[in-house]
Amino acid sequence: MIPDLSVKIGKVKFSNPVLVASGTFGYGEEYGAFFDLNKLGGIITKSITLNPREGHLPPRTCETPSGMLNAIGLANVGVKRFIQEKLPFLRNLKTKVIVNVAGSSIDEYVEVVKRLEGKKGIDLLEINISCPNVKQGGITFGSDPKCAYDCIKAVRDNSTYPIIAKLSPNVADIVEIALAVEEAGADAISLINTLVGMAIDLEAKKPRLSNITGGLSGPAIKPVALAMVWKTASKVKIPVIGLGGIMNTQDALEFILAGASMIQVGTGNFVDPECSVKIVEGLKEYCQEKKIKKITDLVGKLKT
């Protein structure tokens, strides 16, 4: 029996529920040297903004117990060069392409989305309303339900692509935000972006990141991510995409049990470039072994 790993978001059908997370996979090219990208459910690009961004001063990353901090500062080529230079490569892939969009004002989000409209090779958009590393906008959209609603609504009104809203975990009540973006027309929600964190170089008496604070990712945050996915999935009707510290098939299955229809691998790509495809394989094997016909049968099947 070959288990059915396919999943749908909006009208888009993915061959399997494994995506690679924004900012950890560039625009796909680099990891294409390591494995056949078409084996993935989909690729999410680095966040794209209206204008190119150089990003923050180095050092931009540091390691923490079972995790890492990053303050890349949304460094990216900007929407124009993305379409010219990066999309052609992605367009030639058979895997689904999700363009992650960020901005520092609703107008910027709308402008980027408009420019992406109708471009061949794009299957969905992921709207990052949760980046902790930019001063204006970014995270603030993600921490207030009204702002989150307005931002997603504006994007919804200006795009025909299915929309995933990527939420910030740095909030008191994730469900409130999730309901707001669902109401605004999001087709799915992805949780979680990074937690705000900081590390200090005692010797130098300085922060380890030039930006002082950064975003915490990796296995350290998995418990936080699982809790948010579990709480949200039971409250919204649209699919939830889970991420945060997923390093292997077992982690992925835990998110699926907690209610995630799909999962993303972020930091895991750095530890093992083939982490994501190994999970695709692992899910297949698990379903075969446990005689599960469709992976969707597992979603939210946690016994509580």
Added chain:
Amino acid sequence: MIPDLSVKIGKVKFSNPVLVASGTFGYGEEYGAFFDLNKLGGIITKSITLNPREGHLPPRTCETPSGMLNAIGLANVGVKRFIQEKLPFLRNLKTKVIVNVAGSSIDEYVEVVKRLEGKKGIDLLEINISCPNVKQGGITFGSDPKCAYDCIKAVRDNSTYPIIAKLSPNVADIVEIALAVEEAGADAISLINTLVGMAIDLEAKKPRLSNITGGLSGPAIKPVALAMVWKTASKVKIPVIGLGGIMNTQDALEFILAGASMIQVGTGNFVDPECSVKIVEGLKEYCQEKKIKKITDLVGKLKT
């Protein structure tokens, strides 16, 4: 040169800035078997509620990458038995005794605080408005500035002890809450309590904790704690007490640089029962080596 490690909160003078965190040190007795408790700056008790609480069903804890989850459920002997059975032991110590108070309504907090009033052997109160493991109250007080204000104000009006407000990290803007409790009359703020988290037993398809979610502590959360201490310390005038993943002297010093006047050891006690006293020694040695006369000279000295 013997460096001066003493620190003051309100009118209380501590011999050094090292405390042990609520819920990780019982009522002091157990660890008294391992070292001289008087070497500590102070001991913070398990949260005390009005009535005794049995706590949650087991399993109550589980390990996660570089951290642990707990859902003890504020199991405690209640304020009456605390005064009768536990305070006598604490009273005989020379170290400072901080009673941590929790409740599920402002009335309950006030009632507990009133019963503790004037009892010999208590030096300060720490008000836990941040426990993620009780349904009513608890964390909700800590996630809304108005509620936080009301709770701390009510306690302030009914107690003559210096008050430490212990805040929850599960909020979008910690500074907002910190300013509210300062306004309400808190003498200090302690950050952070645990992050809401969850773990899943894939084999059993069940949450690892009977309470489903629990609080994440340990080195995994240190970056989150440091960021919150740093952000808060520059905005409030009262002292900040830092905790979250402190396992050794270096960690403690990082919190001090970030702005913490004192620090607490929580999960670290489990890993090494002598973790806290080793930090007291370590701070002394560090100051000697670096020719720092007073530990307070280091507070907030991060170069940013």
Added chain:
Amino acid sequence: MNQRNEEGLLLSVENLGEKLFRLKIYSPEIAKKALPGNFCHLRVNESYSPLLRRAFSIHQVETEKNSFELLFKVVGPGTQILSEKKPGEKIDLLAPLGNSFSFPEKDENTVLLAGGMGIAPLFYLVSSLLEKKFDPQKISFFFGVKKKDEYLLVNDMVSTGIRLHLATEDGSSGYKGMITELFFQELRARRLKTKRTRFYACGPNPMLKKVSEISRKFKLDCQISLESHMPCGVGACIGCVVNTIKGYKRVCKDGPVFDAREVILD
């Protein structure tokens, strides 16, 4: 301050079978104080993975040699790391912790039930009884494992002259089935006295649940040694509790040895 963080010296690491290991550790303090039923809380390395200590029963003590033993099965990262230790390494220990088994009177019968690694503390109890010149003929030991290659220390037990009852779940040797079934049969057939008899059991929770039901039913004077996830191991965190007819009890401090009739396992 009678308890301390002990630094033991690893004397030997023996592989006793698939995933089964025995460590001998030098520590005069622990060897002097440890009683059957006590456990130690051990830090497997200095990194944060794993973060918390791991609990193991004291399995044997050689007082003259200032050493004691642990017996364990590799089930996860902590036990894996422990199994790879080399003689000469230091072991960070908190021990002895917890309460201990209360001993039978000289003229009483002793019945012990071990499931799998439950043998670890019970073997120490038997050795102690024999050392105190208890009559081996008055000691019955029920030992159950999944399959016969999980048997441990059987020859050592046979040579002591105690009455040994063996069971495997797959029937590959001895009685086929759970050790509690064999025990129950013997009880019902009245081949085991229940008066002036002390019962002891240790093993996985489902087994101990059975034992506790049987103990209540037959009013057995039975002590069981429980396991639980133990963050602190010393009674401070209230994380390791088990439900009893007297409310929640801390396995690490109020136990690990409990009266089987009082414990409520689910």
Added chain:
Amino acid sequence: MNQRNEEGLLLSVENLGEKLFRLKIYSPEIAKKALPGNFCHLRVNESYSPLLRRAFSIHQVETEKNSFELLFKVVGPGTQILSEKKPGEKIDLLAPLGNSFSFPEKDENTVLLAGGMGIAPLFYLVSSLLEKKFDPQKISFFFGVKKKDEYLLVNDMVSTGIRLHLATEDGSSGYKGMITELFFQELRARRLKTKRTRFYACGPNPMLKKVSEISRKFKLDCQISLESHMPCGVGACIGCVVNTIKGYKRVCKDGPVFDAREVILD
């Protein structure tokens, strides 16, 4: 898919001095492809502490033996774990990564500057030149360390006949001071040609900052190999950037070898 996650086999671990280690690893793929300047990204163990890979320059390649070498200093947990590996263990590697040094012409002079562990990639470069029959007399190697017991491979270099200039910060052997000072003196005294000469440098950032300033001033054709914290090592995360006159560049993918005159180190 020309790159793969390689599994190397550890052939030997040599302790070359205080905290200094050399690993020889069997990997036909890497031995075949690695060029001087390339690095490998290595996972020190399967646990999450440390979580991320660690980068090391390819230090030497023995193509016929299908093996290559790493040379490193223990500075933290990752290098500590690596130094404790035993021959026969598998090593999880991504390699060869990054760009490589561009070689001089046969008739050009070559000047290399290594500070401390900066010797690792430059030694490979020198070996490659010698193997390609470059005249050793046209190769000058400046090697600076803190104190003389940090010297490495000096005998190996002496025996090749290249011109060796040594410096220690504490003056315990050779020139007393920073290697860049010695280099600067030689340059100013015109004992080093700058025309038709290729310069190469690797070492700590403060040293490379000096080298890049000197290179701009004297218009040297100088390549430097940089270090940075590298989460991915393959160019995907944009985490390892260095500032250059052309904007931020990824050290792992656009480097680690850069034109010294273009890099802006702070």
